Amino acid sequence: MNLFDIKDPTFLKNLSLTELEDLSEDIRSFLIESLKKTGGHLSSNLGTVELIIALHYVFNSPKDAIIFDVGHQAYTHKILTGRAKEFESLRQTDGLSGYINYKESIHDMWESGHAGTAMSALYGLLYAKMMKNEDGEGIAVIGDASIMNGMSVEALNLLGNDPNKRGIIILNDNQMSISKSVGSLSKALIRFRSNKVVIKSKRIWQRILPDIILRILSRIKRSVRTLLQRKNIFEDLGYMYIGPIDGHDLKGLIYNLKRISKIKKSVVLHIITDKGKGHKDAENDSIGTYHGVSKVSHKVKEGITWSQCIAAGLDQLQTFKETFVIMPAMTVGTKMDNFEKKYPNRYFDIGIAEEHGATMAAMMAHQGVPVFYPLYATFSQRAFDQILNDIARSNHHVVFGIDRAGIVGEDGSTHQGLFDVSMFGLMPNFVITMPYDAQEAFDLLYYGFVNQSHPFVIRYPRGRVSHDIKEDIKFNTIKPVWTYFKKGIDPLVLIGYGPSLDLLKDAADQSGIDATIINARFIKPIDEHMLKDILSKDVKVLVYEEASNIGGLYPMILKYMAKHELKHKIVEMSITDMVVEHGHYQDVLKKCHMDKDSIIKHIKDLMK
Ligand SMILES: Cc1ncc(C[n+]2csc(CCOP(=O)(O)OP(=O)(O)O)c2C)c(N)n1
Numbered sequence: 253m254n255l256f257d258i259k260d261p262t263f264l265k266n267l268s269l270t271e272l273e274d275l276s277e278d279i280r281s282f283l284i285e286s287l288k289k290t291g292g293h294l295s296s297n298l299g300t301v302e303l304i305i306a307l308h309y310v311f312n313s314p315k316d317a318i319i320f321d322v323g324h325q326a327y328t329h330k331i332l333t334g335r336a337k338e339f340e341s342l343r344q345t346d347g348l349s350g351y352i353n354y355k356e357s358i359h360d361m362w363e364s365g366h367a368g369t370a371m372s373a374l375y376g377l378l379y380a381k382m383m384k385n386e387d388g389e390g391i392a393v394i395g396d397a398s399i400m401n402g403m404s405v406e407a408l409n410l411l412g413n414d415p416n417k418r419g420i421i422i423l424n425d426n427q428m429s430i431s432k433s434v435g436s437l438s439k440a441l442i443r444f445r446s447n448k449v450v451i452k453s454k455r456i457w458q459r460i461l462p463d464i465i466l467r468i469l470s471r472i473k474r475s476v477r478t479l480l481q482r483k484n485i486f487e488d489l490g491y492m493y494i495g496p497i498d499g500h501d502l503k504g505l506i507y508n509l510k511r512i513s514k515i516k517k518s519v520v521l522h523i524i525t526d527k528g529k530g531h532k533d534a535e536n537d538s539i540g541t542y543h544g545v546s547k548v549s550h551k552v553k554e555g556i557t558w559s560q561c562i563a564a565g566l567d568q569l570q571t572f573k574e575t576f577v578i579m580p581a582m583t584v585g586t587k588m589d590n591f592e593k594k595y596p597n598r599y600f601d602i603g604i605a606e607e608h609g610a611t612m613a614a615m616m617a618h619q620g621v622p623v624f625y626p627l628y629a630t631f632s633q634r635a636f637d638q639i640l641n642d643i644a645r646s647n648h649h650v651v652f653g654i655d656r657a658g659i660v661g662e663d664g665s666t667h668q669g670l671f672d673v674s675m676f677g678l679m680p681n682f683v684i685t686m687p688y689d690a691q692e693a694f695d696l697l698y699y700g701f702v703n704q705s706h707p708f709v710i711r712y713p714r715g716r717v718s719h720d721i722k723e724d725i726k727f728n729t730i731k732p733v734w735t736y737f738k739k740g741i742d743p744l745v746l747i748g749y750g751p752s753l754d755l756l757k758d759a760a761d762q763s764g765i766d767a768t769i770i771n772a773r774f775i776k777p778i779d780e781h782m783l784k785d786i787l788s789k790d791v792k793v794l795v796y797e798e799a800s801n802i803g804g805l806y807p808m809i810l811k812y813m814a815k816h817e818l819k820h821k822i823v824e825m826s827i828t829d830m831v832v833e834h835g836h837y838q839d840v841l842k843k844c845h846m847d848k849d850s851i852i853k854h855i856k857d858l859m860k
Pocket residue numbers: 296299322324325365366367368394395396397398399424426428429430527581582604606631634
C-alpha cells in the first residue's frame with residue numbers, strides 16, 4: 253500500500269490479517285530504504301513493526317494512549333499516524349524528529365528520549381484519567397533493557413500494588429540494549445522465555461486453531477503454572493503476566509491484545525522480537541552497530557571521533573595507571589569496545605543505570621580504585637544527586653568522560669549536552685575541563701588520573717578531531733591553567749574552550765581584528781592569574797560557550813570581576829534558557845546564534 257496515503261490509524265480496522273501482514277512488509281522495506289538516506293534508529297524500529305500495527309489495530313489512539321519508552325522505536329507509529337512523507341527529513345533540520353514529539357501529532361503522548369520513563373508516565377496517565385474521569389487505556393511499550401532501569405522498577409513496584417488502576421505494559425524483549433542486555437533481570441527474562449522454536453511454532457497453532465480453543469489452552473497453561481507455583485517476577489509484583497509470545501506474529505499479537513483489553517488488572521504482555529528484523533546484518537548484530545545508523549555516505553571522514561580519541565588515550569594510560577571503567581550501556585557510542593575486550597576484568601557494563609554507576613564509582617574511588625565513568629552529557633543528568641552527594645561532597649577521585657558535550661545535532665532536544673557544565677559547575681570539589689585537540693585530551697586524561705585527586709570532568713563533543721590512530725600517544729604534564737590560543741594586539745579578548753576555539757579564531761580573522769584568544773581548558777576552577785593579567789589592560793571581552801551559561805564560565809568570570817570591581821565591557825555567547833531542537837550541527841549552531849556570523853557580529857558590535 254502507499255504509506256504516503258495514510259492519514260491516521262483508523263484505516264487499520266478494515267484490513268484483513270493478510271493485508272496487515274503485507275502492510276508490515278511495506279513498512280519494513282520503507283524503513284530500510286528511507287534510513288539509508290537519513291540515518292536513524294534502524295534495529296529498534298525494525299523490531300517493533302508488527303507490535304505497533306497490532307496496537308493501533310486493537311486500540312483507539314489517542315484516546316488509548318500509547319507511551320513509548322525512550323521513543324526511539326516508534327517510527328511505525330509515525331507512519332500509521334500520517335507522517336510517512338516526512339521521513340525524508342527524519343532527524344534533519346526542521347524535519348521529523350527521531351523521537352516522539354508532542355508538536356508533531358496528537359498521537360504522540362509521551363516525549364522522553366531518556367530510558368526508563370514509560371512506567372512512571374503510564375502511572376501518571378492512569379492517575380490523570382482518574383482525576384479527570386476520562387476513559388481510555390494506558391499502554392506502555394518498553395524494551396527489555398529499559399524495564400530494568402531504576403525508574404522503571406520504582407513505578408512497577410507501585411502500579412502492581414494498585415488494585416484501582418489498570419495499566420498495560422508491553423515488554424518488548426529482544427535481549428538487547430544497544431549492546432547485549434546485562435544483569436540478573438535480563439537472565440530472569442531468558443529463563444521465562446520459552447525457546448524460540450516453541451514461540452515460533454505457537455504462531456502456527458494461532459493460525460490453525462479457533463480463538464475459543466486458544467483461550468481454553470491458555471487458561472489450562474495458566475492453571476498448570478499456578479498449580480506448580482512457577483510464578484515469575486511480574487506475577488510476584490501483582491501483574492497478570494501473558495507470554496512470552498512471538499512479537500512478529502500479527503495474529504497472536506492481536507489476539508492477545510484484544511484479550512488484554514477485557515482484563516481488569518494491570519498486565520504485562522511479554523513479546524519476543526528480533527532487533528533488526530528483516531535486515532540481515534542488523535538481525536545478526538550482537539555488538540549494537542545497527543541500533544542507530546548514519547546515512548549512507550561515501551565521503552572519507554577526516555580524523556577520528558572524540559570518543560575514539562578518549563578511548564585511545566585511556567588505553568595508552570593503562571601503562572601508567574590501571575583504571576576501571578564503569579559503562580552505563582553506551583559501549584558502542586563511547587567507542588570503549590576495544591577497552592572492554594582488552595581489559596575485561598576492568599570493565600563493567602552496568603546497563604541503563606547511571607545513578608547506580610555514580611554511587612558505585614564513589615565507593616570504588618573511596619577504596620582507592622581509579623575509576624573512569626564515561627557518560628553522555630545528557631544522561632549524566634540522571635545521576636545528579638548521586639554525583640553531588642556521593643562523589644562531589646566527599647571529594648572522591650572519579651574521572652568522568654562527559655561525551656556528546658554541546659550540541660549533538662540529529663538526536664535533538666532530549667539529547668543535547670548543554671547542561672553538564674552547569675551541573676558539575678555547581679558541585680563542590682569538581683574540576684571541569686574541555687580539551688581543544690587530541691593532544692590536550694591525552695594530557696588532560698593523564699592530569700585527571702595522575703596529577704590530581706578531585707572529582708574530574710573531561711568533556712568532549714560528538715564530532716571528530718584530527719589524530720592519526722596509528723601514531724604513538726604521548727602524555728605531556730600540564731598545569732591547571734588557561735593558555736593563550738593566540739596573542740593579538742587589538743583590545744579584544746575572546747575566551748572559550750574546546751574545539752570552538754577554531755571558530756572564534758576564524759571569526760576574529762574574518763572581522764579583521766587581531767584579538768587575543770584564551771583557551772579556558774580548565775572551566776572550573778577558573779584561572780584567576782590569567783584573568784588578572786588579561787583584565788589589567790583596557791580590553792573588551794567576549795566569552796563563548798556551547799553550553800548553558802547558568803553556572804558556566806561566563807558567570808564565574810563575572811563573579812571574579814565583581815569581586816575585584818572590574819568594569820570591562822564583557823559579553824557572552826551561550827545557549828541559555830531555550831530548548832534546542834534537532835538538526836545538522838551547523839544549522840543548530842546558527843539557530844542558537846552561535847555560528848561564525850553571529851560571532852563576527854558580536855565582535856563588530858563590541859569594537860564599535
Ligand atoms: C537514561 C538513558 N541512558 C541511556 C540511553 C541510551 N539508550 C537509548 S536506547 C538504549 C537501549 C534501550 O534498550 P531497550 O530498552 O531494550 O530497547 P531496544 O532498543 O532494544 O528496543 C540506550 C542505552 C538513554 N536513552 N537514556
